[in-house]
Amino acid sequence: MGVAVFWYRRDLRLEDNTALNHSLNGSLKVLPIFIFDENILRELPVDDARVQFIHQQLVKLNQNLLKFQSSILCLKGKPIEVWQNLIETYDIENVYINKDYEPYAIKRDKVISEFLSSKGISIHSFKDQVIFEESEIVKKDGLPYTVFTPYKNKWLEKYKAFPPLELPPMPNFYSVKHNLPSLEDIGFKHSSIYVRDYDLTGIDQYDKNRNYPYLDSTSYISPHLRFGTVGIRSVIAQLKNHHTTFLSELIWREFFMQILFHFPHVVNQNFKSKYDGIEWLNNESDFEKWCRGMTGYPMVDAGMRQLNASGYMHNRVRMITSGFLCKHLLIDWRWGESYFAKKLLDYELSSNNGNWQWAAGTGCDAAPYFRIFNPIEQLKKFDPNHIYIKRWIPEWNSSQYPQPMVDHRHGRIRALETYKAGINKIM
Structure with missing residues (x-):
């Protein structure tokens, strides 16, 4: 048989x-x-x-x-x-x-x-x-959404509870015992970095605490969704109706998935072609300092060191580090996207690409190019007692820690001028 x-x-x-x-x-x-x-x-x-x-x-x-x-x-x-x-x-x-x-x-x-x-x-x-795949949430004309909020509203309007699926009472598996190859058998060795178990118990406080990396209060569910160790229906079934912010993050994931499906050129091109004329500086020495967490901006450096050591970076800090690379250093978002792809435990092409293009201002529904995070103010606002940066930068506030590699005001003006010139070149 x-x-x-x-x-x-x-x-x-x-x-x-x-x-x-x-x-x-x-x-x-x-x-x-x-x-x-x-x-x-x-x-x-x-x-x-x-x-x-x-x-x-x-x-x-x-x-x-x-x-x-x-x-x-x-x-x-x-x-x-x-x-x-x-x-x-x-x-x-x-x-x-x-x-x-x-x-x-x-x-x-x-x-x-x-x-x-x-x-x-x-x-x-x-x-x-996913709850809804590539063509289930579309505009009235059948075209895909490229702006998140109307996509999210349509998603919520269409959503009905999908109960998690249970195994049949008598699963009809093929009876055989195969020996699972070891990690070494497939040509790999053990890593000192590991994926943490996810935890949804603190989800009630997600909206309140999500922007503060020092609290370390996020769920760590993203790699589990990436590799499917938990089903999306199971996750949403554990949420209550008032967990709208956390649910929005899950909807962002599906939004970027359908963007990648309908616009596959985003893998290596700007979603918005009007930014194709940007002349990135792409200084390799600057990029290396960013990668190692040696920019002289503590919030950026703590994030990069957290990533390098753990394969994880807090979401607020991802926004700060990526924005700094693209705007302050004028390094192509593709360089940063590629580095994150190598390091992130939860790396998912659609979300990584979508978020990097959001930070660079080149993507769909992106932050406008003139929105440039001030990493000093971000530190004051989201790590006021320096708990997060002290954890990842032991030499912070000493002579061993580098001076800022670029002045914020200078970097901001340079970014604005470069983006404007790039847009004018295309138009």
Whole structure:
């Protein structure tokens, strides 16, 4: 008798998993698989904390699957080659996947889908990582929203509670015990950086506390949403109606996902072409100081050091550090976006790109180019007792700490003049 395959990707959980539920409700035994994609792995350092996190989640999943006398078949290679080998080994009739909306994933899934179809194998894909996918929240004329607030209003208007999905009472898994490869087996080693457990217990105070990095009161849920260790329906089910600010952050995530889907050029181009004429300085020495947290601006430097040490940065500080790079240093947002992509545990192309273009003023619904954060005032406002910066900059307020690499007033005027000149060049 044939089998159905459930392909784990960005949905590393048993509960509240749409495609997995559909596969288990079918008549065939379900074989869960995971593919360590060499196309992605070859771009990563050998101690990448995100690969370690994925591996840890696979270990947990395998432990849970043992209850059903099953396990994950974990493979490594280029996906198309892995699937070519799989169909030679198993009598696969159906394949189930949850949709992924990033450009590489769309291309990959198209290739795999065409291959499986050519072999008479049905592939079933489902919406899972979002409440509303790319074309469900659109304007009356069917075009995508490019401004957040009307998108959010339409999202809220259309939203109805989606209860989290539970496993069927008798999950129909394929009974087999596969040995999970070690981290070293797939060519990686352990990282000193780890993904924290998420915590929604303090969500009642989110609106009040979210802008103060020294409180360390955020939920840390973003990498768990990124890799699907928790379902979006499960998260929203834990919110009360008054948690509108936290819900807005989740809606921003879906907004940027649909922007990336409809406007894939944003990956390496400005969303707004009128900014294509900006002449970035792109000073490599300045960029290195920013990366190391040695700009002389404590709020910027604390954020960068937090990122380098932990793979995380508080959201308010992300706005300050990214704005400083683009405006004060006049370094192309793509440089910063790429650096964050290497370091962030919660890196997600759509959100990272969207937020960097927001900071640079080049994106959809972006902060206007003339809005330039004063990092000194931001420090006074959001870390008044210097708790956050003392934690990450032990030499702060000593002769070892550098002087500001650029005067704020000078940097602001230079940015305004450069942006204006760039816009005039295009127009």
